[in-house]
Amino acid sequence: MCTNTNSRPGSKSPNQPSSPLFRGPLTKKRLLALPGHFYLISNVCHDPITPLLEIEVKADMSRQRLWELIVDCRVNRRTVLVFSDAEGLQAEKDLRLEITRGWPTIE
Numbered sequence: 553m554c555t556n557t558n559s560r561p562g563s564k565s566p567n568q569p570s571s572p573l574f575r576g577p578l579t580k581k582r583l584l585a586l587p588g589h590f591y592l593i594s595n596v597c598h599d600p601i602t603p604l605l606e607i608e609v610k611a612d613m614s615r616q617r618l619w620e621l622i623v624d625c626r627v628n629r630r631t632v633l634v635f636s637d638a639e640g641l642q643a644e645k646d647l648r649l650e651i652t653r654g655w656p657t658i659e
Contacts, residue, residue, distance in 0.1 A: 570640035572633040579629060580619050586634060591641040595631035600652040601645070610636070 573590060574582065588611035594603040605625040609618060622628050635641045 570635060570637055570643075572640065572644075574634040576631060578627060578630050578632045579623060582631050583619055583622070584615055587636070589636075591635045591638060592627070593633050593635075593641060593644060594627045595633065596627065601648045605632075605642060605643075605659070 558649050565570065574586065576582075578592075586609075590609050592605065592607050592609055594605045598604065605627045607618075607621075619628075633644055635644070
């Protein structure tokens with residue numbers, strides 16, 4: 553592995569995707585503490601790469617209605633990842649796809 557000695561610890565290179573704002577079990581308290589606009593993806597999936605819930609949460613979205621959706625999808629208290637931008641979300645999806653590449657499929 554090669555490391556760049558010119559960058560400061562914690563600094564992000566221009567082509568590096570953003571880290572999640574939050575990764576862990578989603579509670580209502582945690583949901584209410586998140587910023588106004590974010591992207592949420594569940595770590596629990598229908599199949600290896602299709603999450604139970606993937607949603608862009610806009611600032612004007614009702615957090616109560618969002619919580620109801622989270623409970624209906626059975627994602628509450630399960631691990632989710634929250635990103636501040638679509639690029640971070642896409643990088644996570646690409647990573648999941650890369651990890652599962654070559655896995656046997658069931659038809």
